[in-house]
Amino acid sequence: MQEFIYYNPKGLDFPVSEEILVSTNLDEIKEKSFLISNTSEVNAEVNADEIDFYIKNTKDSMAAQIENVYKLYDIAANKYDFAQDISYSQEVTNQLLLVANTKEEYEKFVACIKPDDFELFFVQENIIKSISGHIGNLSVIVDDEGKDVTLNVSQIVWYDAKEEGIKQSGCFDPKESSEEEVVSLLKENINSYSYKKFTTYDKTICQYNERREVICSKCEEVCPSVAITKDDETKVLSFSQIDCHGCGGCISVCPSGALDYAPSNRESLFEMSKAFANTHPLITPQKMNISSLEVELKEGVLPFAIEGEKFLDETAFLTLAQISGSQLVFYTDFISKGSGDAIRIVNDIYQKKYGKDAIIVAMNEEELSEALKEVSFIEGSNFNFNQEGLKKREIFSHRLQKLVGDEDLGEVKTGEHVHYGLVNVNEDKCTLCLVCVGACNVDALQADAKDNTLRLNPSLCTSCGYCEVSCPETDCLEIERDVIKLQPMWFKENILAQDELFACVECGVEFATKKSVEKIAAIMGPVFANDPVKEKSLYCCADCKPKIMMQNYYDQKKQGMSNAR
Incomplete structure (x- = not known):
């Protein structure tokens, strides 16, 4: 199978690697499948629209374009190879619950559907007691004249949905779009509903899992859905991949790195970052739809396409900045809590070391144009090492240590979420x-x-x-x-x-620290003040303690028998 395909009816103005098949005729390739394509018009595992975005807007020389186009295909292939975002499917029936508070809302929705489109249930919002489950398997408990009745449905349409609806997969609010769009989506879900695994979890380094005290549950706090729930009695987190939006907000606030982003995990980001050495990385989340953008990419700017927008943490930012040796441009219209803290922390560090920000955030097209003019290499910031197998904090520590070197740069404050x-x-x-x-x-x-x-x-x-x-x-x-x-x-x-080790007064074996023995002796000494053997036992190891107690017992027993004679 040919892995890389470039399709454009107009062709290309410059040659590309022989590993990339260039086609101007869709009919010639419609029966073939590929790994990476520049367009969704071709049957491929991955559609990398950053390729056409780069070709359309770059000011690189032709030689650089030839190299960078292949590099973008290779980056997309690396992301695909390392991805752990397994796909799943869920059966969705035509059972639908309509939650409407007025006759007008009810009639407006019913007018958009045919009688046989759905098995329709209708309730008003004020009788809903709880919602559980997920799309395809939703249980809604309603109050029917004082009795709890459970409605089992696959999807819900809820006008002005409350929080329990907003956070639930399979619940749609027509006021967020339109009745027509919602009906179209409902039908599409019945035909085929698939979802992906967006998070991986290592409970051994989780700072919530099975601990005596609740000292961290940041992931659950920032989750916009019911994809992450917690039980404060058992201290166990539960993950529902079908409810996950894939935003990655939980990843960037996880302090230990127990959570990772399945589409682009820590190892994947490291491997992809290597391709950005000596370039100006332009980070572009999928939702930003760069296909229609027309901005000048000055020489050396290379797009770094990612799926979610909220999973990037301080380790990811510092890794990419040090490997590239450049400032980063992050084009996004939303900054998550964790990523926001991470950006400020890394920027504060870079300001103290280099007098420049490491990450330039652009939240609209105008800001992006300015950022692309401003972005520059940072002299002396290049650094890389083999971080395979290391935890999130270990990677950040090693990279930061290299940056600090032998200097004293003062301190930076971390944030509310990191x-x-x-x-x-x-x-x-x-x-x-x-x-x-x-x-x-x-x-x-x-x-x-x-x-x-x-x-x-x-x-x-x-x-x-x-x-x-x-x-x-x-x-x-x-x-x-x-x-x-x-x-x-x-x-x-x-x-x-x-501390020093304390030697057993009976056998001389060192068995505890001096302070721990002194502490116990200070507590128990007054209690045993009238019994020299018990008092001595406080300074004995575990083996000698019972020996001297038993010996004392037999000595006393023997003494008693002698006195009786």
Whole structure:
């Protein structure tokens, strides 16, 4: 199979790689299938409209255009190869619930359909008690004169839909478009409804999953639908891919990287970013519809097409900026909470190091034109390394460490939705119980048995606070939240507390830290003050403690028998 196809009735004004089949006749290729095409008119797995956008608007030399056109095909192929967005289908019947509050709304909708189009149920909004399920399998509980009645339908039409409808897949509001458009969509869904997997989840580094305290559920908070739900009793997240809009907003606020974006995951973004070395990347989300745009792309500008607009986080932005060695232009009409924080953080860092923003946001065509004139390379910012297999925070840490080098650039504040922080420990109160180490699932806190130390790599800390709530000591551990210190020590393991090992007074084996033994002895010493053996046991290891207690028992028993004689 020929992987790459370029179709245009007018052909091309310059030659392209022999790996790209160029066609001016649609009839010649209509029976063939391809991997990447420049247009939806061709049967292909991926339609990359950024190719024609680039060809139409670029000011690159012909040699650069030849190279870049092939590069755009290759980037699209990489994205396809790495994508984990598996497609699924859902059966949707013609059972339809109409929620209307006036006779006019009811009549207006019914006038747009034929009697046999749908099996239609009608209710008024005020009797709806709850909605559950998803498109194709919706359960609506209504109050029928004091009794709960369940209506099982596939889709819902709801005039002025309330939040429980807006967040539900399969619910449509005619006032958001028109009755005609909604009816057309309802029928299309009955014929064929498919959806994709947009998120992947690693619960082992999730900062909500099965923890004793709720210290993070950002993904659920920002989700615009019911695709992510949580149970605060069991501390378990549930994901419904059929309800997911694919926006990616949950990805950019996930502190540990437990969530990733299936269409363009972390590994995929890294591989695609390599193609943008020594270019000016123009990030273009799918929804921005660049096909009709007419803007001048000065030499070196190359579009970077992505699917969702909200999944880009600080690690993704810094990776692309360092590999390209350039400022980035992000063309989007909406900035998500996580991406907004990430852009500000990376820009603040770049301002301190280079005196320039790393990311230029353009929210309309006029701003885009200005941004494309302004975008420039940043001297000394190029950097890349093999980040395969590393977690989100580890990648950001390594890249930021290279940027900071040996300098002290001060500090930047992180934000409401993206958090970094610094763990501080009162060494006098720390017994090195290491509960905090067990609580940290991003490996920011570590214990070193060689020198009996508790250590922190601040650059990995998400400021989640689970170590803080887990620490058994009073006023021992606290977090300085929402700060990144741009200095070398931020990226190294700092010793927070250290202690000597205590040797068992009976056998001499070291079995605990000196502070932990002293703490227990201080609590229990007064209780055992009248029993020297029990008091001694406080300073014994687990093996010797029962031995001396049993020996004391037998000694006392033997003594009692001697006294009886």
